[in-house]
Amino acid sequence: MSDPHDHTDAPVLRGERLSKLYPDGEVAALRGVSLQVAAGESVAVVGPSGCGKTTLLHLLGGLDRPTEGEVFFRGTPLAKLDGDQYRAREIGFVFQSFHLLTTLSAVENIQIPMFETPWTPRERASRAEELIKQVGMAHRRNHRPTRLSVGERQRIAIARALANEPSVLLADEPTGNLDSRNQDEILRLLEDLRRSRGLTLVTVTHSAEVAAAAGRVVRMRDGLVVET
Numbered sequence: 001m002s003d004p005h006d007h008t009d010a011p012v013l014r015g016e017r018l019s020k021l022y023p024d025g026e027v028a029a030l031r032g033v034s035l036q037v038a039a040g041e042s043v044a045v046v047g048p049s050g051c052g053k054t055t056l057l058h059l060l061g062g063l064d065r066p067t068e069g070e071v072f073f074r075g076t077p078l079a080k081l082d083g084d085q086y087r088a089r090e091i092g093f094v095f096q097s098f099h100l101l102t103t104l105s106a107v108e109n110i111q112i113p114m115f116e117t118p119w120t121p122r123e124r125a126s127r128a129e130e131l132i133k134q135v136g137m138a139h140r141r142n143h144r145p146t147r148l149s150v151g152e153r154q155r156i157a158i159a160r161a162l163a164n165e166p167s168v169l170l171a172d173e174p175t176g177n178l179d180s181r182n183q184d185e186i187l188r189l190l191e192d193l194r195r196s197r198g199l200t201l202v203t204v205t206h207s208a209e210v211a212a213a214a215g216r217v218v219r220m221r222d223g224l225v226v227e228t
């Protein structure tokens, strides 16, 4: 697998004529989308409900496969990469509804993806402590998610997404459940993390504020990119 810190001129992610047909109802969610995302870029994907934003994010993250076309990660087709390794090591996912495990503490949630790595328990624990500090949540390390505010839950989910030091963060409506103050804080956190870690960030959003905070906006309509 390629070195995530190897900065070449090739885009970190590239979609080539991606189409996605969902079999039930034969919905054409994507109808030939091509786009490139450079290393370290922050891209917001916007467009009306149902235009294919989440589908595109899932294809980029290897959570689903295109019906036609191909996604490339640093020039290599995803079809040629080990899908589990790609999702576990190269990509971090952030979701609107956090998807934290309620039976685990905040710091334990951050460690979940680390079980895919050869790190020792001590290494996992110390990396999780570092991450929980970076997202400003060390004082809540032992709290279960149900005892955290929604903004705090998203901070923990972001730390978890970074657990395996991915080079790309894919976020689907990361502020969709947050009020405007929490939204601003999460946007600031994501931007700080992008800069400090050289992360590439692709965010699907309905929020004009989130789109305005990104370096570039990709606009979709009816399964197509109409502006990039």
Ligand SMILES: Nc1ncnc2c1ncn2[C@@H]1O[C@H](COP(=O)(O)OP(=O)(O)OP(=O)(O)O)[C@@H](O)[C@H]1O
Residues within 6 Å of the ligand: 022, 023, 024, 027, 028, 029, 047, 048, 049, 050, 051, 052, 053, 054, 055, 056
């Ligand atoms: N698993 C699925 N099976 C069938 N159709 C699907 C599936 N997932 C999505 N779709 C359909 O594909 C189209 C694109 O959906 P997608 O979730 O990508 O849009 P979106 O732009 O992210 O929408 P929203 O902003 O409402 O989240 C929609 O018509 C949706 O109903």
